[in-house]
Amino acid sequence: MSCVFRHGETACFCVFAEGLLSCSSHGRLCPSSSSISQRNNSSSAKLIVDHDQTTGVAVMHMQSPPVNSLSLDFLTEICITLEKLEMDKGCRGLIITSNQPKVFSAGLDILEMYGKSPERCGEFWKAVQEMWLKLYGSNMVTIAAINGSSPAGGCLMSMTCDYRIMADNPRYSIGLNETMLGIVAPFWFKETMVNTVGHRNTEMSLELGLLYKPAEALKIGLVDQLVPEDQVLSAATQTMTKWLAIPEHARQITKSMMRKPTIDKLCSNREADIQNFVSFITKESIQKSLRMYMEMLKQKKA
Amino acid sequence: MSCVFRHGETACFCVFAEGLLSCSSHGRLCPSSSSISQRNNSSSAKLIVDHDQTTGVAVMHMQSPPVNSLSLDFLTEICITLEKLEMDKGCRGLIITSNQPKVFSAGLDILEMYGKSPERCGEFWKAVQEMWLKLYGSNMVTIAAINGSSPAGGCLMSMTCDYRIMADNPRYSIGLNETMLGIVAPFWFKETMVNTVGHRNTEMSLELGLLYKPAEALKIGLVDQLVPEDQVLSAATQTMTKWLAIPEHARQITKSMMRKPTIDKLCSNREADIQNFVSFITKESIQKSLRMYMEMLKQKKA
Amino acid sequence: MSCVFRHGETACFCVFAEGLLSCSSHGRLCPSSSSISQRNNSSSAKLIVDHDQTTGVAVMHMQSPPVNSLSLDFLTEICITLEKLEMDKGCRGLIITSNQPKVFSAGLDILEMYGKSPERCGEFWKAVQEMWLKLYGSNMVTIAAINGSSPAGGCLMSMTCDYRIMADNPRYSIGLNETMLGIVAPFWFKETMVNTVGHRNTEMSLELGLLYKPAEALKIGLVDQLVPEDQVLSAATQTMTKWLAIPEHARQITKSMMRKPTIDKLCSNREADIQNFVSFITKESIQKSLRMYMEMLKQKKA
Numbered sequence: 001m002s003c004v005f006r007h008g009e010t011a012c013f014c015v016f017a018e019g020l021l022s023c024s025s026h027g028r029l030c031p032s033s034s035s036i037s038q039r040n041n042s043s044s045a046k047l048i049v050d051h052d053q054t055t056g057v058a059v060m061h062m063q064s065p066p067v068n069s070l071s072l073d074f075l076t077e078i079c080i081t082l083e084k085l086e087m088d089k090g091c092r093g094l095i096i097t098s099n100q101p102k103v104f105s106a107g108l109d110i111l112e113m114y115g116k117s118p119e120r121c122g123e124f125w126k127a128v129q130e131m132w133l134k135l136y137g138s139n140m141v142t143i144a145a146i147n148g149s150s151p152a153g154g155c156l157m158s159m160t161c162d163y164r165i166m167a168d169n170p171r172y173s174i175g176l177n178e179t180m181l182g183i184v185a186p187f188w189f190k191e192t193m194v195n196t197v198g199h200r201n202t203e204m205s206l207e208l209g210l211l212y213k214p215a216e217a218l219k220i221g222l223v224d225q226l227v228p229e230d231q232v233l234s235a236a237t238q239t240m241t242k243w244l245a246i247p248e249h250a251r252q253i254t255k256s257m258m259r260k261p262t263i264d265k266l267c268s269n270r271e272a273d274i275q276n277f278v279s280f281i282t283k284e285s286i287q288k289s290l291r292m293y294m295e296m297l298k299q300k301k302a
Numbered sequence: 303m304s305c306v307f308r309h310g311e312t313a314c315f316c317v318f319a320e321g322l323l324s325c326s327s328h329g330r331l332c333p334s335s336s337s338i339s340q341r342n343n344s345s346s347a348k349l350i351v352d353h354d355q356t357t358g359v360a361v362m363h364m365q366s367p368p369v370n371s372l373s374l375d376f377l378t379e380i381c382i383t384l385e386k387l388e389m390d391k392g393c394r395g396l397i398i399t400s401n402q403p404k405v406f407s408a409g410l411d412i413l414e415m416y417g418k419s420p421e422r423c424g425e426f427w428k429a430v431q432e433m434w435l436k437l438y439g440s441n442m443v444t445i446a447a448i449n450g451s452s453p454a455g456g457c458l459m460s461m462t463c464d465y466r467i468m469a470d471n472p473r474y475s476i477g478l479n480e481t482m483l484g485i486v487a488p489f490w491f492k493e494t495m496v497n498t499v500g501h502r503n504t505e506m507s508l509e510l511g512l513l514y515k516p517a518e519a520l521k522i523g524l525v526d527q528l529v530p531e532d533q534v535l536s537a538a539t540q541t542m543t544k545w546l547a548i549p550e551h552a553r554q555i556t557k558s559m560m561r562k563p564t565i566d567k568l569c570s571n572r573e574a575d576i577q578n579f580v581s582f583i584t585k586e587s588i589q590k591s592l593r594m595y596m597e598m599l600k601q602k603k604a
Numbered sequence: 605m606s607c608v609f610r611h612g613e614t615a616c617f618c619v620f621a622e623g624l625l626s627c628s629s630h631g632r633l634c635p636s637s638s639s640i641s642q643r644n645n646s647s648s649a650k651l652i653v654d655h656d657q658t659t660g661v662a663v664m665h666m667q668s669p670p671v672n673s674l675s676l677d678f679l680t681e682i683c684i685t686l687e688k689l690e691m692d693k694g695c696r697g698l699i700i701t702s703n704q705p706k707v708f709s710a711g712l713d714i715l716e717m718y719g720k721s722p723e724r725c726g727e728f729w730k731a732v733q734e735m736w737l738k739l740y741g742s743n744m745v746t747i748a749a750i751n752g753s754s755p756a757g758g759c760l761m762s763m764t765c766d767y768r769i770m771a772d773n774p775r776y777s778i779g780l781n782e783t784m785l786g787i788v789a790p791f792w793f794k795e796t797m798v799n800t801v802g803h804r805n806t807e808m809s810l811e812l813g814l815l816y817k818p819a820e821a822l823k824i825g826l827v828d829q830l831v832p833e834d835q836v837l838s839a840a841t842q843t844m845t846k847w848l849a850i851p852e853h854a855r856q857i858t859k860s861m862m863r864k865p866t867i868d869k870l871c872s873n874r875e876a877d878i879q880n881f882v883s884f885i886t887k888e889s890i891q892k893s894l895r896m897y898m899e900m901l902k903q904k905k906a
Contacts, residue, residue: 195501
């Protein structure tokens with residue numbers, strides 16, 4: 001049995017899980033499977049959450065075409081979902097993965113930062129903060145099943161998790177590459193990375209806006225494990241089982257002890273951080289950088 | 303010549319060291335050797351301290367059967383011994399090792415935390431703090447000769463030293479595994495570990511209560527060197543010679559500069575840390591965890 | 605075309621760069637080349653700065669015989685040069701290298717610390733601080749082309765750069781070995797090293813006054829890249845090209861975010877740090893240590 005929780009609906013629908021489980025055993029859920037098709041049909045949600053009540057593990061599949069960009073809408077959906085899962089005592093572990101091909105998440109949606117009013121930019125940034133706060137401070141065991149590229153905000157999302165498993169495909173990359181777009185990762189992105197890969201790796205990584213191939217990411221500790229692409233989700237599930245065997249209360253207090261200083265720093269500077277972002281991003285020179293970057297992306301496609 | 307200092311006696315007894323030295327050349331002191339037997343006979347102390355006046359190096363052998371658990375009594379003995387050695391200008395280096403087979407120290411004595419009054423728990427915790435403060439802030443060169451398993455408090459003790467040499471025996475392990483017992487390593491355990499293996503290794507290690515095999519411990523930097531089991535003490539002695547050749551005053555100031563921020567944090571929060579420990583450990587749920595853990599240990603033995 | 609900037613002169617002299625460039629292609633500038641001879645003849649300056657206006661890269665060659673010791677005079681020259689380059693909008697990258705054989709820089713000039721008045725010692729230390737502040741906080745991309753040994757202050761100088769390339773010659777070494785001289789690296793040396801190689805490597809390194817062979821330095825991250833000795837400068841130039849392709853403003857803000865906390869700590873404790881140095885270095889025991897060290901150096905030479 002598996003409880004399929006669809007964001008935007010107020011109830012959980014329990015369905016037979018055979019289809020899902022057999023699908024899971026092949027690795028990540030393949031969009032052609034019938035159960036997935038049903039879901040796609042049944043909801044406009046960009047998040048599919050499979051919450052297995054027996055194991056206490058929820059798998060959050062991001063499917064915001066084409067590349068799971070973190071728009072204000074999508075961030076809001078993610079935050080609401082996270083809050084519900086967090087409050088659900090039956091949910092002890094969360095696996096985050098992607099239903100989009102080749103990409104985990106392309107990161108913050110540039111369209112939310114380009115040509116928008118300061119108010120809207122501020123609202124957007126507040127949602128980015130909110131997602132980070134919810135994920136980095138989650139009481140659940142969180143595992144990123146990184147089955148595709150994961151630049152910028154996608155990398156941030158991965159780094160907030162307790163454990164990172166990435167597809168061993170050299171076409172994928174991960175990193176905080178904001179600098180390459182002419183923008184600057186804020187201090188809490190930076191601290192999350194320092195906590196993950198240390199000061200020197202972070203310094204070089206952020207100054208150069210580096211994207212790492214999976215093997216490089218493993219070497220510096222940006223991800224914890226590489227597995228063949230079709231085993232990312234099953235490996236995450238296996239790892240989750242180990243983590244959930246740990247005495248829960250002690251694990252949660254320990255996690256909080258490790259992360260609270262970083263979280264507190266944002267909490268006590270939230271408004272200033274928003275102002276900082278808004279005044280930076282609305283600068284003419286930065287808007288120009290973003291426009292150039294978007295044009296470059298368009299040309300790449302064409 | 304070697305000065306054998308026995309805790310609890312007010313004087314140092316100088317004896318011919320031939321027996322000891324030949325014993326040392328075989329690695330750690332074996333309990334069946336005659337000089338050790340004499341000591342065992344002569345004192346109820348759980349610590350044998352061989353202080354070689356010519357080299358200025360004291361070797362502190364823990365022998366509190368069966369597994370050098372850190373009880374309040376044993377901690378008090380250790381602290382008094384450390385204080386005496388620290389004030390003895392003839393003692394510049396300290397090697398800590400175990401006379402018990404297969405174990406360096408099993409860590410904090412669970413019996414001191416189970417079914418005890420809050421007052422007693424507080425007294426116990428104060429002694430744990432005291433040991434850490436004395437070791438982490440020692441002016442002596444301190445080397446852990448880890449000739450057996452070293453979980454929890456045993457790992458903490460090792461991490462306070464300037465250098466860690468471990469027996470390359472895959473049956474042994476080392477780590478802060480408190481979480482597995484349902485309890486939480488306090489912030490100064492955490493900071494000692496962060497200072498040793500970095501933030502990310504510490505986070506994963508503490509959340510999962512990981513115990514590392516020697517080879518893994520070496521890889522993440524939890525120990526500095528592996529040697530065959532019968533060479534742990536001789537390797538520690540060799541390393542000590544190198545450390546003692548360093549200009550002493552500069553080395554001490556440097557050590558203090560590296561560790562003072564961490565030490566200061568405990569010093570200015572000592573009472574709160576005790577209260578925190580006492581209120582946590584005396585909780586019914588935690589007491590239950592400890593009971594279950596002890597029953598598991600008993601079943602393992604049987 | 606290359607603009608040769610000679611410190612102490614108020615103008616830049618533009619000369620044909622053929623000689624320089626062909627020389628660069630052989631690796632580091634060799635003192636026997638004619639263009640260098642000309643410079644040596646033309647100025648008493650201990651710094652040769654080749655500022656290529658087309659690339660925006662300045663190469664600062666240290667040539668203070670015999671070993672680029674950082675005397676008060678030399679430090680002052682370096683600081684004035686750095687300030688000029690920093691304010692020159694045409695200069696976006698700085699490569700620091702040595703024109704002396706076998707040594708990058710031998711570090712702080714011991715003669716400035718031995719037998720000098722407290723006032724003079726304070727003046728000297730202020731210049732050391734100044735160099736560090738200018739380099740660690742530079743808006744330019746800074747690359748150390750370490751073509752020789754780089755102990756103590758030479759290592760500090762290297763660590764302030766954004767990237768370190770070292771000659772792969774096992775006769776060379778790098779490290780903060782102050783402790784071996786009986787003196788103590790101040791907190792900002794320490795923090796620069798912690799930011800580069802982490803807490804534990806720094807602790808052991810500083811306590812023992814370790815000098816690392818290039819391969820070891822690479823392993824702990826004290827340098828970023830090893831190349832054959834004759835390719836150090838060309839490798840630095842290639843790396844510089846990559847760094848200069850990064851959006852500049854974002855890179856600068858990011859660099860500042862990473863380093864500002866450490867810089868601020870010195871800035872708000874500068875006077876106390878000077879007093880601390882002066883009272884330490886003028887102690888009789890420390891002066892004796894320095895004298896013994898200098899005598900040891902003399903005996904080595906003889």
